[in-house]
Amino acid sequence: ETGVTQTPRHLVMGMTNKKSLKCEQHLGHNAMYWYKQSAKKPLELMFVYSLEERVENNSVPSRFSPECPNSSHLFLHLHTLQPEDSALYLCASSQDSGRGYTFGSGTRLTVV
Amino acid sequence: GQNIDQPTEMTATEGAIVQINCTYQTSGFNGLFWYQQHAGEAPTFLSYNVLDGLEEKGRFSSFLSRSKGYSYLLLKELQMKDSASYLCAVRENAGNMLTFGGGTRLMVKP
Numbered sequence: 433e434t435g436v437t438q439t440p441r442h443l444v445m446g447m448t449n450k451k452s453l454k455c456e457q458h459l460g461h462n463a464m465y466w467y468k469q470s471a472k473k474p475l476e477l478m479f480v481y482s483l484e485e486r487v488e489n490n491s492v493p494s495r496f497s498p499e500c501p502n503s504s505h506l507f508l509h510l511h512t513l514q515p516e517d518s519a520l521y522l523c524a525s526s527q528d529s530g531r532g533y534t535f536g537s538g539t540r541l542t543v544v
Numbered sequence: 545g546q547n548i549d550q551p552t553e554m555t556a557t558e559g560a561i562v563q564i565n566c567t568y569q570t571s572g573f574n575g576l577f578w579y580q581q582h583a584g585e586a587p588t589f590l591s592y593n594v595l596d597g598l599e600e601k602g603r604f605s606s607f608l609s610r611s612k613g614y615s616y617l618l619l620k621e622l623q624m625k626d627s628a629s630y631l632c633a634v635r636e637n638a639g640n641m642l643t644f645g646g647g648t649r650l651m652v653k654p
Binding site: 436487488534535538 | 587
């Protein structure tokens with residue numbers, strides 16, 4: 433357990449489904465992130481929230497929609513995904529002045 | 545933007561020493577990180593360099609040369625459990641957003 437908890441660990445969804453990924457941290461950090469990790473590709477930054485405000489979205493398709501209701505929780509809402517969206521989705525948190533991230537264990541998403 | 549390069553795969557023998565290199569091109573460099581990621585698990589923090597030189601932490605050391613845009617992670621007395629992917633990441637300018645390299649998959653053999 434890293435202090436950052438992601439649920440579910442695994443998710444299989446059809447292209448017409450709507451689902452949400454959840455991330456929770458109790459480390460007192462003030463920034464949270466969504467990253468996508470695909471096979472043989474670098475971790476790709478999707479969204480950044482600092483002090484509950486979105487500061488970066490990195491040109492992610494609108495079928496991914498983040499939500500940060502408070503500094504401890506982060507969601508990624510998914511709808512009408514494509515098979516190429518299948519990947520490991522990692523959540524991370526940090527303190528703005530800190531020395532890097534604490535990652536969750538990720539959600540392995542398969543779009544069929 | 546940033547460009548971060550590291551070898552895709554390396555193989556080493558148990559008990560040996562291995563060096564994993566990372567080169568980067570960035571403006572406004574503000575720190576370099578190394579993470580370890582076992583298959584199916586979260587990346588975990590290994591080391592942080594912001595000034596030139598060597599940072600040592602047990603069997604792991606990390607080196608940085610800002611003028612050369614170069615870092616390496618040195619693993620000594622390799623153990624089978626060190627088989628994992630090692631991710632190099634660079635922080636640019638203010639804030640705490642990291643850009644990651646593709647990772648180096650290290651296989652330790654008996």
